[in-house]
Amino acid sequence: MEYKENVKKMIDDNTNQAQEIIQQKIEIWSNHVVFSGLWWFGVVLSIIPWLIWIKYRKKDSTDRILYAGFYVIIVSLCLDVVGDQFGFWHYRFNVMPVLPTYFPWDITLMPISVMFILQIKPxxxxxxxxxxxxxxSAYIAEPFFHWMGVYVLTGWKYSYSFPIQIIIYLIAHYLSRRERFSPFYIKK
Structure with a gap:
């Protein structure tokens, strides 16, 4: 189906504007954010919890718990991108400038928290x-990041996060209890 030229032009113009905004964001980040105290805070939060988890995880349940943790990462990233794109919130002091999400929250803090809770009193x-x-998550962690100036609410309330966090945890719990994996066999 052939699209009208004006529709193609609108889409191309919008893409060009978005790319210009991203370039401005990268420039602000490289001139003012990278190596700042809150940037280093984000880097530490991205690494240290994983090291703690590696040391203190239930070694015999690593695969099962990681399975649930990767689910949390995927859902957290997707919801964070949607919330940012719809203007419900945004982040300052991102560890990586082109991601509209707060990397330490989605890739580390959410999944590590869930994985530790899953293995404690299973x-x-x-x-x-x-x-x-x-x-x-909703009433202590989010307000803390807001207070730090990293997380800016622009139409979102902490109470909205509460039921979402419950659902995320319950699905992760369900996934961590799955046992129906067939083994991989290599045919000779």
Whole structure:
């Protein structure tokens, strides 16, 4: 189907404007953000929790817990991008300038928190664990990052995050309990 030339031009113009804004963001980041205190804070938050998890994880459950953790990473990244693109929030002092998400939150803090909670008292009621996780995430962690000046709310309330965090945890819990994996066989 052939599109009208004016539609193609609008799309191309919009793409060019977006690329110009991204270039401005990279320039601001490289001149003012990289190597700042809050940038280093983000770098530390991106690395140290993973090192702690590697040391203190349940070694015999690593694969199972990582499976749930990767789910949390994917969902966190997707929701963060959507929230940023719709203007519900944005981040300052990003570790990497071109990502519209806060890398330490989506790639480290959310999944590591969930993975540790999954392995602590694994028989404990998952709904209670989900509520505790959501309370901490929505009403302590998010306000802390807002107070630090990293997380800027522009139409979002912490209470909106609460049920989302519960759902994220409960699905991660469900995924961590899956046992129906078939082995890979190499045919000779």
């Amino acid at each position: 028989a404990f009621n998952p709904v209670i664990k989900a509520i505790l996780f959501a309370l901490f």
